[in-house]
């Protein structure tokens with residue numbers, strides 16, 4: 001059923017990096033030098049759906065910081081968004097402890113060296129297909145999608161299908 005060699009029925013939380021995961025690793029720069037990120041709308045739908053079903057808790061930990069980022073993910077229903085993150089691992093441990101999630105109940109999706117300690121800590125480390133080789137080595141699952149092109153969709157859809165809460169019918173929800 002799932003392509004992921006892991007018992008997805010025990011997942012309770014999924015943590016995402018932004019750059020290289022929810023947005024491509026290559027971004028355009030505005031004239032002010034500020035990166036202009038992209039968002040995948042099908043990722044958005046799956047994230048919204050995961051939260052609405054109440055079956056998965058989502059968290060974002062990113063060293064990036066831009067006002068629009070927080071707004072985008074808050075609008076999808078993500079409550080815990082840590083931007084401008086220095087030590088991602090410290091934040092991850094703090095968040096999991098606060099929420100009571102065990103490593104084996106948690107997935108972390110990362111694409112570069114600063115994500116490695118987080119990936120090694122959780123039960124299900126995931127990397128996009130174009131992640132840094134170190135992250136692909138550390139990953140238990142490598143998505144078919146490259147960063148920014150449906151990584152969250154690919155992962156969440158499989159978890160929600162195992163839970164039988166993936167809605168395959170047309171509905172009015174927009175991400």
Ligand SMILES: [Mg+2]
Pocket residue numbers: 017018019020021110111112
């Ligand atoms: Mg990244």
